[in-house]
Amino acid sequence: MTELVRRLGLNRRQFLGVSTGVLAATALPASGGGVLVPPAKRGIILYTVRDAIGRDPASTPLPSGFRRVFEELARIGYKQVEFAGYGQHRDAEGGASLETLDGARLLRRWLDDNGLQAEGNHGFIPGSWPLTQPDLDRFKFHLELANILGLGHMGTGGDPTGSPYKADWDVAAEKWNALGQIAADAGIKLYTHNHDAAYGFLLDSGPLDALGRPTRSSGVRKLEYFLSVSDPGLVWLEMDIFWAHVAKHRFHTYTAADGSPQTDVFDPLAVVQAQPKRFPLFHAKDGRANPASGNGYDMVPFGQGDIDYQAFFSGMGAKGYHNPMYEQDNAPGGAADPGRSLRFADVSYDHMASLRD
Structure with a gap:
């Protein structure tokens, strides 16, 4: 052999x-x-290996800093990456921060050298609304960085708003529509990302509280409402499939306007099937079922959990359109196991590559 x-x-x-x-x-x-995730679509968000990117290259023979981590990810087989900021250890090649035009050019050269395509970034999204000029300028600067890096998408790791109230989601949609237009003018698709709370129920009906806010729900979920009021040509979503399954575990009952308890079990796949091209990116994060946990799942390397990714990727539609990024928040092993995050990236790649219809 x-x-x-x-x-x-x-x-x-x-x-x-x-x-x-x-x-x-x-x-x-x-x-x-057929292969469910084609080789060119197998990606990873760099947050998963943030310890490797951030460690001192003089302290270890393990890959350190963006350039060496890109080399290792390419060796494993990944073809796509999603940034989670542009910082690394100050002694890594290029210096501490590559959040500059020259830094982006350097990152792009390293990506190209390793056959990697950057698809997105969890970067700066203005918190202010209406926009202040400094926030607008910074947002446009990040779009310029995105274009240098060749990103097709730019987004955030947070929900559009943490509020349970319909009025606040209306404001969020107004802001994201405006930002989405600015991004579209720069040739970039703007996307938001979910945690579990975004798929909780919207408070949009029933008696009002002392501040005039609704206290009950019509059964509409917050992020689904956001989808319905934001422009599908300007605002996209990156579903974190793990957190969507946590929402399925956590948010299955609500109090209707008449005070009656109602049950509605969340189906993450059905949300995607309803408009599959609204979800150009996914976080492919796996979880092992743990009913004793508040989340219902414990994060594990991709392919070692109980989330049925074969069924999910087979059934979501628009085959070949989506870009799944392996993510594992707890991949870094710390001082006890400094090579763990890249080892988990290796194992997870193999499982992603093995998925078949």
Whole structure:
């Protein structure tokens, strides 16, 4: 086998990929079994390996800083990355902050050198509304960085608003529509990201409280309402599939306008199926079921949990359109296991690559 690998000019991973592919092809029926996440669509958000990017390169032989981490991710097989800011250790090549035009050019060169495509960034989204001039200028600067990096999308890791009230979601939609137009004028799709609370129920009916705010719900979920009032040509979403499943666990009852308790179990896949092209990016974050946890799941490497990604990616529609980014918030192992996040990235890539119809 070693001689065959040498003659074919393959490294160990490439050989395993070829041999696994051959075995899979012989095992699959002729009628189907297509790859669910094509090689060019296999991505990772760099937050997962933030410890590697941020560590002192003089302190360890492990990959450190953007350039070396890009090299390692490319070796693993990833073709896409999503930024979570532009900072690294001050002694890494390029310096502490690459949030400059020259820094973005440097990052772009390293991406190109490693065959990586940057698809998005959890970056700056103005908090003010109406926009202040400083916020507008900073937002446009981040769009300029995005264009240098070749991003198709720019977004945030937070929900549009943390409020439970319909009026606040209306304001959020107004702001995002305006920002989405500015981004579109720069050739970028603007996206927001969900945590579990965004798929809780909107307070939009029933008796008012002392401040004149509604106290009950019509059963509409907050982020679904945002989808209905924001412009589908200007505002996109990145579903964090883990947090959407946490919402399924946490938010399944509400109090209707008449005071009656109602049950409505959330279906993350159905939300995507209703308008699949509204979701150009996903966070492919896995969870092992744990009913004792408040979230209902514990985060684990992709493919080691109980979220049915085979069914999700098979059923969501618009095949080949979406960009799933592996994410694991707790991947860094700290001083006890400094190589863990990149090791988990390796394991998770293999599971993502193995998904079939």
